[in-house]
Amino acid sequence: MTYRYTLFCALCIALIGCEPQDLISNASVDRWCGDHPCGWEVDGEVERVATWHSNDYAVVLVSDDARLHQLNQGASSASIECMAFEMLARVEHGAKAYLELDFLDDGEIDYSERLPEGDFIPVRFLVTMPTWFEGVRFSIRKDGPGEVTLARLAASPAYDCPDPPLPLLHRPSGATCEEDEQCEIGNCTSGVCDECGSDDDCDADQSCGEVIYYYGFLPLANVGRACVDIGSKRIAELCDRGAECASGV
Amino acid sequence: MPAALRGRVLVQRLPSFSVVAELDKASGDRVRLALPEGRYLATVRLPNEARRCPFALAHGDAHELSLVGCQVIPLTVAVAKGDATGVPHANRAQLEPESYAGEEGFIFELGLGRSFYHRDDAFEQRLSDFGYRIEHPMFVLDGEVFIGRRLHENFALGLSYFDLDARSYERAVDEAQVFEFDSFGIGGWVQGDYGLGRRRVLNFFARGGIGLAHASTEFDALKPLGQTADQSPLENGVNGTYETIEQSFTGACFSIGGGVQAMPFRHAGFTLHAWYTYAPILENAFGQTHDVGGLTVLVGLRFRTWETP
Numbered sequence: 001m002t003y004r005y006t007l008f009c010a011l012c013i014a015l016i017g018c019e020p021q022d023l024i025s026n027a028s029v030d031r032w033c034g035d036h037p038c039g040w041e042v043d044g045e046v047e048r049v050a051t052w053h054s055n056d057y058a059v060v061l062v063s064d065d066a067r068l069h070q071l072n073q074g075a076s077s078a079s080i081e082c083m084a085f086e087m088l089a090r091v092e093h094g095a096k097a098y099l100e101l102d103f104l105d106d107g108e109i110d111y112s113e114r115l116p117e118g119d120f121i122p123v124r125f126l127v128t129m130p131t132w133f134e135g136v137r138f139s140i141r142k143d144g145p146g147e148v149t150l151a152r153l154a155a156s157p158a159y160d161c162p163d164p165p166l167p168l169l170h171r172p173s174g175a176t177c178e179e180d181e182q183c184e185i186g187n188c189t190s191g192v193c194d195e196c197g198s199d200d201d202c203d204a205d206q207s208c209g210e211v212i213y214y215y216g217f218l219p220l221a222n223v224g225r226a227c228v229d230i231g232s233k234r235i236a237e238l239c240d241r242g243a244e245c246a247s248g249v
Numbered sequence: 250m251p252a253a254l255r256g257r258v259l260v261q262r263l264p265s266f267s268v269v270a271e272l273d274k275a276s277g278d279r280v281r282l283a284l285p286e287g288r289y290l291a292t293v294r295l296p297n298e299a300r301r302c303p304f305a306l307a308h309g310d311a312h313e314l315s316l317v318g319c320q321v322i323p324l325t326v327a328v329a330k331g332d333a334t335g336v337p338h339a340n341r342a343q344l345e346p347e348s349y350a351g352e353e354g355f356i357f358e359l360g361l362g363r364s365f366y367h368r369d370d371a372f373e374q375r376l377s378d379f380g381y382r383i384e385h386p387m388f389v390l391d392g393e394v395f396i397g398r399r400l401h402e403n404f405a406l407g408l409s410y411f412d413l414d415a416r417s418y419e420r421a422v423d424e425a426q427v428f429e430f431d432s433f434g435i436g437g438w439v440q441g442d443y444g445l446g447r448r449r450v451l452n453f454f455a456r457g458g459i460g461l462a463h464a465s466t467e468f469d470a471l472k473p474l475g476q477t478a479d480q481s482p483l484e485n486g487v488n489g490t491y492e493t494i495e496q497s498f499t500g501a502c503f504s505i506g507g508g509v510q511a512m513p514f515r516h517a518g519f520t521l522h523a524w525y526t527y528a529p530i531l532e533n534a535f536g537q538t539h540d541v542g543g544l545t546v547l548v549g550l551r552f553r554t555w556e557t558p
Binding site: 027028030031032033034038050051052053054055056057088120121122151152 | 375376378379380420422428468470471473474475490494533534535
């Protein structure tokens with residue numbers, strides 16, 4: 001009996017673990033905090049509007065440049081290679097509105113997709129994530145006149161994206177990479193963006209040496225280049241040149 | 250009835266065999282009976298035989314009963330056990346029809362059955378678009394209560410209460426969000442029917458009705474929170490923030506149907522009834538309506554009073 005109970009519990013936990021993970025909170029934008037949908041940030045003017053029921057709400061982007069956005073700092077390439085979007089919006093004929101993704105939340109839009117015109121027609125599509133990212137800001141932006149009403153924007157991890165990964169440039173040191181141009185400093189060594197390419201990229205009392213990047217709690221690591229204090233490394237630590245080591249060797 | 254006719258005369262209306270007159274005719278005088286137009290059967294009991302004479306009356310028409318050409322029914326002496334009257338058993342129903350005479354009066358029906366309601370209309374599609382999935386109950390029976398009054402051999406009027414569509418939809422957001430509705434109708438019916446056998450033992454009927462349908466809805470609406478509620482991790486996404494919003498809708502409904510009633514007993518029997526109801530009364534904020542009617546098939550118990558002339 002104990003064995004069966006344990007098996008049942010394990011099955012329940014496994015099933016719960018398989019539930020789609022919502023990457024956007026208040027995806028249905030029907031929970032409102034004052035004059036904005038809870039969990040969302042607002043630029044420009046928006047208004048609450050009833051949908052199929054007088055007490056089920058959506059948000060209408062009133063001003064021509066209105067923008068609704070939300071940052072998910074926890075989303076990363078470590079767990080998400082593909083993202084499924086589900087959207088329900090009313091976009092008047094001629095109105096322009098975009099779904100935009102800003103990886104790293106650096107203000108640079110890395111993905112933009114125009115919302116199709118329609119009267120609350122459900123839309124689902126997949127977007128292949130960059131090979132590396134940490135944090136993403138989801139935005140719905142209106143550009144110009146016309147009615148744009150958002151009733152739902154949901155995102156969840158998926159596994160069946162057919163397209164190649166989105167390019168993501170300006171990756172910081174320690175980020176995984178495939179090509180030099182993906183890295184902020186321009187050097188991709190052993191699949192990791194370096195912090196420096198030579199001693200010239202470092203302070204005077206530092207040297208561009210070898211370091212190990214760990215991936216959080218995972219037992220995975222990569223070797224890259226970063227500025228290290230001259231003579232700071234002890235015996236058996238990874239190094240590239242003698243200047244990095246306390247012994248000078 | 251001609252002056253020379255002598256005997257016990259029973260006049261029954263066809264096809265129901267309801268008794269409209271019964272008299273002992275003595276010879277010497279003519280007897281005139283006033284009857285509405287229709288088909289009749291006159292059974293004349295003579296000392297040694299009985300004669301059965303069908304005839305028809307048109308509006309304003311007069312018919313003289315003649316035994317010529319009538320079917321002769323021999324009277325055999327077959328006294329039932331315990332029957333001390335000595336009345337011949339043959340054709341006793343025609344000769345002693347008291348238990349079959351009359352017509353049903355008030356009618357009461359109780360039915361339970363299964364309904365087949367509309368699916369995939371614009372109303373339901375819109376709910377689906379907004380993430381609501383229908384919750385299928387294990388098994389639901391719909392009911393009907395009917396009260397009627399027979400006004401004519403082939404005609405009755407009635408009132409009924411009947412269940413209409415009821416459903417529940419659920420959407421998974423922070424917690425399950427439910428929208429459900431229940432509906433019923435109250436209407437007046439006109440029944441046209443055709444009875445067979447004595448005491449209308451089988452009655453085939455068609456009904457048409459008009460009335461009012463009423464639907465009530467309940468929706469778990471999210472309560473609006475304060476301006477800064479989402480800045481507090483404790484308050485944001487907190488459970489129990491739903492409030493139940495109730496709405497009601499009323500409108501006309503139309504029904505048509507038919508069936509058969511079996512009345513093996515004088516005052517009780519059964520009914521098998523199917524009807525279709527059109528009741529597009531439920532409406533969403535986009536103006537899309539849902540017809541809470543549909544096809545209903547039910548079986549039930551039927552009770553009636555029996556009124557003799």
